[in-house]
Amino acid sequence: MIAWIFVFLGGGLGSICRYYLARHFNYTGQEYIIFPYGTLIANILSCFILGFLIQKQISNHLTENFRLLLATGFCGGFSTFSTFSYEIYIYLQKDQLWQGLGYVSLSLITGVIALIAGIRLCQILF
Secondary structure: OOHHHHHHHHHHHHHHHHHHHHHHHOEEOOEEOOOOHHHHHHHHHHHHHHHHHHHHHHOOOOOHHHHHHHHHHHHHHHOOHHHHHHHHHHHHHOOOHHHHHHHHHHHHHHHHHHHHHHHHHHHHHO
């Protein structure tokens, strides 16, 4: 029963952080900027944090409640596949196929690198 409270709190905090990044990096007034930096930053940071947390869990340094709060809740609310997909759709609507493909590639490559970096940092620290 208490598990959903941890997921709820973490997800809310992650969503607020993502909203802040989007407001400050993705929009200029009413319009999208040329590149969705806020979404990219949120997804990369979420991958890094998740990598760190996964390693902490593997080494038994993360309780179930903290995993639910941070990995499931916060990272789930902070990262955003739906917004990422919508931004790719916008590129396609504007006939900017190469920019869209570049965004997809950059997001996937940096996300995996950030996940690995989080794992490695946790291994070094713990």
